[in-house]
Amino acid sequence: MTAAAPVHIAGQRLMLDPAGFLVWPAEKLLAVADLHLEKGSSFAAAGRFLPPYDTRETLERLALGLRRWKPRRLVLLGDSFHDRHGCARLPPADCAALTRMLAGLEEVVWVLGNHDPEPPVGLAGIAAEEWRLGPFTFRHIAQPAAMGKPVPPGEISGHFHPKASMPTRAGSVTRPCFMTDGRRMMLPAFGAYTGGLDLRDPAIAGLFPRGGRAFLLGPDRLYSFPTGPLRMLARAPEAANAPPP
Amino acid sequence: MPELFRDWFAARGWSPRPHQLALLDAVQGGSSALLVAPTGGGKTLAGFLPSLVDLHENPRPEGMGSLHTLYISPLKALAVDIARNLTAPVEAMGLPIRIETRTGDTPANRRARQRVDPPNFLLTTPESLALLLTLPDAAEMFSGLHAIVVDEIHALAGSKRGDQLALGLARLATLAPEARRIGLSATVAHPGPLRAYLSPTGLAKDVALVQGAPGAPPSLDILLPEGRLPWGGHMGLASMPEVYRRIRGAGVTIVFVNTRAQAELCFQALWRLNDDNLPIGLHHGSLTVEQRRKVEAAMADGRLRAVVATASLDLGIDWGAVDQVVQVGAPKGVSRLLQRIGRANHRMDEASQAVLVPANRFEVIECVAARQAIDAHELDGDPPREGGLDVLCQHILACAVAGPFHPDDLYAEILRAAPYAKLTRKDFDDALRFVEDGGYALQSYDRFRRLFRDSEGLIHIRGPAAARQLRMNLGTIVETPLLKVRLRGGPVLGEVEEWFVSTLSPGDCFIFAGQLLRFEGLDALACLVSRGGEGEPRVPAYAGSRMPLTTHLAARVRGILHDPAAWPALPESVREWLRLQQHASIMPPRDGLLVETFPRGERWFLVAYCFEGRLAHQSLGMLVTKRMEHLGMAPLGYLATDYVLAAWCAFEPQGIERLFEEDILGEELEEWMAESSMLRRTFRNIATIAGLIEKNHPGQEKSGRAMTMNADLIYDVLRRHEPDHILLRATRREASAGLTDVARIALILARARAGGIRHMALPRPSPLSVPALIEEGREWVAGGAEDALLAEAAALVADATDGAEIFGELLAEVTESIPPRGDRDRARKPRDAKRRNSRFIRSAPKNYGAPK
Known part of the structure; x- marks a missing residue:
């Protein structure tokens, strides 16, 4: 039995699925971030022959979420493909599986990311830099607050691959996580070959100046922890610029 | 032995030892030979003697083909030291021999010159040899090779570096079939497998065995702490006052310990007792190379009275003047203990002085058992295991980089390396396919192939990119991610494992490089510290650094x-x-x-x-x-x-x-x-050596590392979709053999x-x-343990916050209303829990700082 956790943002009830999906039940919407499809073949082109099963693995996990939540809308929050030619490299079997999956949905939104700045060719759905529905704005990279102004509530984003380490009595455990401060929500990366960036990294910490709550992914539940302000160890600014994979 | 050499020995009041002459005979008779002799037996000179004599009788012209003898040692420092030691007899006898080293530290211009004009004796390491063999002119360079000397062969055989060397030797045998091999080994339990390892055919019978006379038996004391014998613990700190007295009573002492953490603690404890201000040093593998060299040099010059050391000093250059060896903690193995004891008094006819310092009751029994084994001349040590498939993958790519090959020929060549004598053709073909395009059942990487086959069945490399990649990743030593420790505004002290730093908060203090340090924070490349600090200090431990009992x-x-x-x-x-x-x-x-x-x-x-x-x-x-x-x-x-x-x-x-x-x-x-998780670690190493993922290069920028793939993710995907892939087979095989x-x-x-x-x-x-x-x-207990721990920690935090935060309320308002002070309190509870129980982190004992 997989337990999703409810959160309230902008007056709306959202569900966080331990597999890494965000669900908005009122709109039958499912959002997922950073699939990085065809990352394996992207590395292979550079001479690192990673096992070529990542796309298949990621799509199988996505299919599980679609079966569980039966959404009408699917929002992919960018970096759905690892590079701009990823869509063209999809193996025929995987491409067919993805096409079937998308055919069952009323609306598919490909938010564009830094890895895939162009809309996928030959796949259902619309592409957008940003997409709004109700109080929510779906974008790939969270926008920093303007000087002195609070962030308007309702931003849902991906890009940073947030992960968090929790101390336990037998050493700390690190997992990908959702991160929210009640105004914005950052999704964990979903792809089979996606690593993570620690919440305390200035790139993420700066977006949550007052901290918030992290939801670490587990096989059948989330583990939630308040984070406090993510003020952390001083790192030199250049390290902050390192883009996540 | 020629006149000139006899005179040289005589002029020094020496006479050649029987094993030196026996080895000379064997090699002059055209055979390869393994010399097994205790430390201090003039082994190195014995190994070079046949080459010195041959070059005296048949001088080599300069230029290509001048390379006569290749010497391979597991330690760079040893190669450098031997080069220095050989220069004396060569100059004294006026022999026409040029000696040079080639290691990772050799400057590029000298390396380039060595390719055009090789020295007569080239002293190098297994890694540098592997690199040499990928050069297109390797065949020409080694064509005149006469002898290959492998030093400390017992330390290489059975390890992955040993596998790499064995494959390199097989390659050399193809390039220079005339070259004889000479192995130099400390006394071992199984000379048979070592002979096979050295053999050009992979068979022990093709290598002559020369045994040196055993050295004088060591004199071995067991030292118990004053007062009550501890029930547990492995640090042996209770015995430090007695150890200190022994140091004071002897000329020069090496205090061997089993782990780096123990080295730090013993070093500190000794200095607290050091009322006489004796010069006592510290030596372990995490200190910077410069620091280690400084300690070694001070030791060689007789400027130190004692050095606290880990396995980093087990092998290495001969200091001559060590008077006693103290082993703190259980010896764990007889052969290793003998090797350590042998560091005292490198003259084989004098008894080495050694003291065993057991830390607890079981260790007392172990020390007694070790002493009995030494008295009975019994040694331990496992025969070398089979060669790793990951090293094979790397070797196949290296061969392809060196030049086109036929798979049948390469397979036959590899079978002549003892660690691979039982390699099946299927494993070889799978390794070759892995190098080609990953070797997956799902053949989607056809167009990215690294190798291609010509009409004659020869395999060629496609493009220079693969060669570059190979040279960047060559070698079999996979480092765990390390962070430099730097004094604020000062020098780098050494390196600790990254995960240890991740458990520190600013203000925490720990002991490293013999100093009490306060953790200040991280900058892009290092962990910043200052001297001093308060509170219970911690000691960085290193995963898997303890040797198991034999x-x-x-x-x-x-x-x-x-x-x-x-x-x-x-x-x-x-x-x-x-x-x-x-x-x-x-x-x-x-x-x-x-x-x-x-x-x-x-x-x-x-x-x-x-x-x-x-x-x-x-x-x-x-x-x-x-x-x-x-x-x-x-x-x-x-x-x-x-x-x-x-x-x-x-x-x-x-x-x-x-x-x-x-x-x-x-x-x-x-x-x-x-x-x-052990298997995951094994897989990470195998995937790195085989070339699936990038090696961690020390000092590399964080952004560079972000580009490398997390091996765990690959492991999970591969295990689910192709459980029989060669890298998973290699992982299982290695785990069941060793880990x-x-x-x-x-x-x-x-x-x-x-x-x-x-x-x-x-x-x-x-x-x-x-x-x-x-x-x-x-x-x-495994099986959801990580998740059980997370659930526990989550519940703990909820308790600590009195459920003040029930999610589902408007979180923003809640978080904003909590004052920062409250945040700090909330954070404390789990962190304290972590400190007490963290698995690999050892706190210094409570009475630390006040021994007695």
Whole structure:
């Protein structure tokens, strides 16, 4: 039995699925971030022959979420493909599986990311830099607050691959996580070959100046922890610029 | 031996030793030879003597083909030192020989010159040799090679570096079939496999064995701490006052310890006692190279009275003037102990002075057992294992970079390397396919192939990119991610493992490089520290740095325990302890297995006296607790020492026989191997060596590392979609051979079956079980353990915050209304819990700083 956790943002009830999906039940919407499809073949082109099963693995996990939540809308929050030619490299079997999956949905939104700045060719759905529905704005990279102004509530984003380490009595455990401060929500990366960036990294910490709550992914539940302000160890600014994979 | 050489020996008042002459004879007769002799026997000179004589009689012209002798040592420093030592006789006899080293430190211009105009003697390491062999002109360079000298061969054979060297030697045999091989080894238990390792055919019979005379037997003391003998602990700090007195009483002492953490603590303890301000140094593998070189130089010049060292000094250059060796903590193996003792007094006809300092009761027995083994001239050490498939993959790519090859020829060549003598054609073909395009069943990487086949069946490399990649990743040493430790505004002190730093908060203090340091924070490349600091200091530990007890020494320990007639050799406090055990339970039998069960606290304990070393016990613990789970005993955790396995559970363990049946190695093993974090680590190393993922280059920018793939993710995907892939086969094979010590688990189980299980159901812990029960470093039962811990921590935090934050409320308002002060309080609870129980982090003892 997989337990999703409810959160309230902008007056709306959202569900966080331990597999890494965000669900908005009122709109039958499912959002997922950073699939990085065809990352394996992207590395292979550079001479690192990673096992070529990542796309298949990621799509199988996505299919599980679609079966569980039966959404009408699917929002992919960018970096759905690892590079701009990823869509063209999809193996025929995987491409067919993805096409079937998308055919069952009323609306598919490909938010564009830094890895895939162009809309996928030959796949259902619309592409957008940003997409709004109700109080929510779906974008790939969270926008920093303007000087002195609070962030308007309702931003849902991906890009940073947030992960968090929790101390336990037998050493700390690190997992990908959702991160929210009640105004914005950052999704964990979903792809089979996606690593993570620690919440305390200035790139993420700066977006949550007052901290918030992290939801670490587990096989059948989330583990939630308040984070406090993510003020952390001083790192030199250049390290902050390192883009996540 | 020519006149010139006899005169040279005579001029020094020396005469050639019999083994030096025997080796010369064997090599002059055209044969390869292995010289086994104790330290101080003039081994290195023996190894070079045939080449010196040959070049004296047949001088080589300059230029290509001038390379006569290749010397390979596991240590760069050793190569440099030998070059220096050889220069003396060469100059004294006026021999026309040019000697040079080639290591990772050799400047590019010299390396380039060496390719055009090689020296007569080239001194190098296995890694540098592998690089040389990828050069297109390697064939020409080595064409005139006459002799290959492999030093410290016992330290190389059986390791991955040894596998790489064996493949390199096979290559050299193809390029220079005339070259004879000379192996130099310390005294070992199994010279047979070493001869095979050295052999150009992979067969021991093709290598002559030359045995040096044994050195004088060492004089060996066992030193007990004053007062009560500790029940547990491995640091031996209680004995430091006595060790200090020994240091004061001798000229130069090496204090060997077993771990880097122990080195730091002993060093600190000695300095606190150091009222005489004796120059005492510290040497371990995490200090910067410059620091280590400085200590070594001070030692060589006689400027130090003592150095506290780890295995980093086990091998290495000869200092001559060491008067005594102190081994703090259990020796763990006879051969290693002898090697360490041999560092004192490098003259073989004088007895080495050595002191063993056991840290607890079991270690006393182990020290006594080791002394008896040395008296009986018995050695331990496992015969080398089979060569790794990951090293093979790297070698195949290296061969392709060097030039086109036919797979049949390469396969035949590789079979002549002993570690690969049993390599199947399927494994070879799979390795080749892996190099080609990853070798996956799903053939989607056709267009990215690295190799191609021409019409004659020769395999070529496609493009220069693969060659570049190979040269960046060559070698078999995979570093765990390390961070430099830098004094604020000062020098780099060394490196600690990244995960250790991740457990520190600014203000925490720890001991490193012999100093108390305060953690200040991180910058892009280093962990910043300042001197001093308050509070309980921690000591960085390094995963997997402890050596397990050898089978041979374990058998001796078991023998002593079982036989009261052997007890007079033990100190009274230990005898008393054993008598108590006899009374409360029984002694572990020589054959068969003693298992004690007893209640304590709210749970039941099971202690099995297996004596097969920590690694085997750790793996066995996983398997036994899995079976306990299946049998409904609700296991809660377990712990492994070198001597026993202790497990605890919620219900009384019954039907003990079922827990130690041999079929445990079937189903439970498979189940566990799939999830084991040890296997994940093994896979990461294998994937790196085989070239699937980038090597971590020390000092590389964080952004660079972000581009490397997380091996765990690859492992999970590969295991699910292609469980029989060559890299997973290699991982399983390696884990069952070494890391998990499956062979030794099988020994325990076979003994239990043959000798029977003696189950003692006791009302309370037995005396023998106490050391295990107070041991640090508990393992938690696998299977959702990580998630159970997370759930616990999450609940703990919820308790600590009094449920003040119920999610589902408007979180923003809640977080914004909590003052920063409150945040700090909330954070404290879990962090304190972590400090107390963190698995690999050891706190310095409470009375730290005030020994006595």
